[in-house]
Amino acid sequence: MSFGWKGSVAVGLVLAGTAWGAFTLGAAITQGKWDAEKLTAAQHTMGVVVEQKAVEARVVTQYVDRVRTIYKQGATITKEVPVYVTKEDDARCSINNGFVSVWNAANAGVPLSRAAAGTAGEASGVALSDVATQHAAESQYTLELEERFIALQDWASGVSAVK
Numbered sequence: 799m800s801f802g803w804k805g806s807v808a809v810g811l812v813l814a815g816t817a818w819g820a821f822t823l824g825a826a827i828t829q830g831k832w833d834a835e836k837l838t839a840a841q842h843t844m845g846v847v848v849e850q851k852a853v854e855a856r857v858v859t860q861y862v863d864r865v866r867t868i869y870k871q872g873a874t875i876t877k878e879v880p881v882y883v884t885k886e887d888d889a890r891c892s893i894n895n896g897f898v899s900v901w902n903a904a905n906a907g908v909p910l911s912r913a914a915a916g917t918a919g920e921a922s923g924v925a926l927s928d929v930a931t932q933h934a935a936e937s938q939y940t941l942e943l944e945e946r947f948i949a950l951q952d953w954a955s956g957v958s959a960v961k
Contacts, residue, residue: 846960846961849960850956850957850960853953853956853957853959853960854953854956854957856956857949857952857953857956858949860949860952861945861946861948861949864945865942865945865946868938868941868942868945869938869942871938872934872935872937872938872941875934875938876931876934876935879927879930879931879934880927882930883926883927883930884927885927887926887927888925888926888927891926892921892922893921893922893924893925893926893928893929894918894919894920894921894922895917895918895919895920895921895922896918896919897922898922898924899911899918901929905936
């Protein structure tokens with residue numbers, strides 16, 4: 799049975815149409831899978847972002863509460879310095895230049911100056927109550943920094959734990 803050239807063209811067109819149909823159907827299925835995967839990934843990403851924001855909110859709230867407590871305690875201690883270190887204590891206790899040099903070098907993170915060593919035993923004019931007040935302020939600042947680093951660690955571990 800021979801179809802002739804018209805039959806051959808017809809069979810070719812049928813085969814080409816079938817191939818085109820299979821191609822477009824395959825493309826549509828692949829596009830559908832791709833779209834579904836993109837949607838799933840976007841939903842997962844949104845979930846991760848929401849969970850990370852929750853971690854951030856929890857950490858910030860805890861940090862603010864802890865720092866507020868540190869500042870309240872620091873203010874109370876500073877206010878109480880005159881009760882625990884009286885004017886009479888200031889008069890009885892002489893803070894010498896050597897102590898002031900050590901204090902300042904330690905706070906600045908620098909080596910002690912040997913130039914001031916000759917006057918180390920002389921009175922500095924700094925009152926004991928001033929030392930107590932300054933120590934309270936520096937301790938308050940140090941505790942606040944400690945809480946800041948704890949909060950940063952909590953945030954980093956919390957955010958990295960979100961999957």
